[in-house]
Amino acid sequence: MIPISHPCVRLAVASLCMSAAFGAAQASTVQVYGILDVGVRHAPNLSVSEDAITKVDDGMRSRIGLRGTEEVAPGVKAFFRLEHSLRMDTGAQRESVFWDDKAWVGLDSKALGQVMLGRLRSPTDEYTNGTRFEAFMGHTLGASTGRAALGTDAWNNGVYYISPSWEGLMAGVGFSAGEGAVASSRGAHVEYTRGPLDVALAWQRDGESLHDTKSTLTIAGTYQWPALLMLATYARSDDVGLTDSGQRTSWSLGARVPLGSGQVRVSGRITRDDQLQAAGDRSKDVEWRHLGLGYHHPLSKRTSVNATMAYDQRKTFDAAGATLTRRSGPGFELGLRVAF
Template sequence: MRPTLSALAAALLLCLPIAGMAQQTGVRVYGILDVFAGSANTSGGLASRVINNGGMTTSYYGIGGKEELGQGLKTVFALEGVVRLDTGESGRFPNDPLFSRAAYVGLSGDFGTVKLGRVPNPLFQASAAVNPYAYSTRFSPLMTQLWAAPYGSAVTGDTGWSNALHYTSPTLGGVTLVGQYAPGETPGSASHNAAAVLRYEVGPLLLVAGGQRVEAGLGITSAAPRQDTWLAGVAYDLRAVKLYGSYDRNRTDLTGRRTRTAQLGLQVPSGSGRYLLAWARSREDGLNRPEFRRDTATAGYDYSLSVRTDVYAVFVYDKLSTSSDGNTTALGIRHKF
């Protein structure tokens, strides 16, 4: 017992300098742990019983904070990595970078915020703001159709950009501008990624509009060298119900692939919980292929056990016009720290 207590005391003493630094510079450790059990199936696929990571939110951990430099100027930084809670593996998939969610440092002041490094995609964040399931790439009809590989990933490119220069403007009259640029860093090539999102939020109303051009990263090949995407969305909180809607268009060069995605959703608060309903339809066509559509609808209930912990039950219906339907059911738990 004594050696164990001595080792614990030594570890605590070693942590004291780190704790002092954290207090001085505003360093914090944070994250979300989310896992669910159920049956999963997309349209045209085969159902399987699963215990899976990241139902309502992809599980992740982060170390971040700020340092006050004086006269309203401060340093901001973050290192955020994804963890697959069902297996204990790091990353969203094998060989994903350790800090695939975010890894940046920057400056913030009256001029806004500038970040350099790996930064979340502004269009991904905008689409999460205008649907009732927010960042869920498992259950949100909008997010699955735009960003999830099992649903076809209508939007090319990653949810976070490496080698990025990011700018968020000050909010004036409820209006905020977010811009991001990432050179492809390919020798002899001028390929790059660029995105801009305009956000207007006053009282219960939120409006977003933005676009991006992707020429480097996931999904970009010589056969599909560029994709342009445009998104507009709205959220309005009536207290008794919160309404959501959005419309997305994109086009991929050479392949002629075009998708148009419409989405509607709502949240209804009920005591310590909330009901969530959402539907999205994507229409897609391209060179030498007939048009087809995908309908995805989700009904769920999310109940808060505390400020940090909630449990949820979700049903997802997915149907391609060219294939049989697929149904997903899930019971999960999420904890924020």
């Protein structure tokens, strides 16, 4: 028997209680949603060796969440969102915080814009290098090596404002209050959408400690042709590494092409760490090159099969910048995804 204290039981009880409470009010909605994705992967861990390992693993980051809205005045809605991520191969909680991915409330006005408070996604993660701008939605073996340089992906104690859209142009600005030994963070984004073009820019300054910060700039865009969606991202983090003298840069270019009932997806990425040990010292630096190719095949409105193959190359360096190790190898993944 599953104990009442189990997180899944608590989540189900909470969703039922909130559904009942919100259902009593007019013009309000509450939804339980999620993505469950798991498959078989055969790929090397190039940070260790070129030997391939076969395992059952998450493809897309699996999560379950609650979201809801309620009209509180003409043209004004209150909203909330809670999201918990888990590991489908073991059922374990992914992070130490239960609502690790999202936990916020807010108000949305058609005339004035939107404000959110709580645990938020950071500007560079949410508005530029998230799922909309990467061919594999930033997940699976096809995407592989991260997507936002070294910028913090989630902010605690956050407040974020997003403007209404002006002829396809909107902007946002946010702040994360420091707490304990962590300094405050701040950031902003701007996005322009018109016809087939969607382009966004974001910047943030993350407080890692009371005396240590890092900045990240990201640019991303998509362009939709009749039978081809092109996607591109660029990210750069500065003031990183042991002496704040390093940087990480990442470029990606991808495409989604309809084929049959599904999509062919392809993505290429180059990520470089530079002088993370100290200025003029490359002994902690790494360079990744990644190419992913896959097919997304819907079985129904909610369920899909995702087949992916990838080829990766990883280089490390000595202090002077000469190549120390060079490893490469292919990988394969076949996964089943259910979205609800």
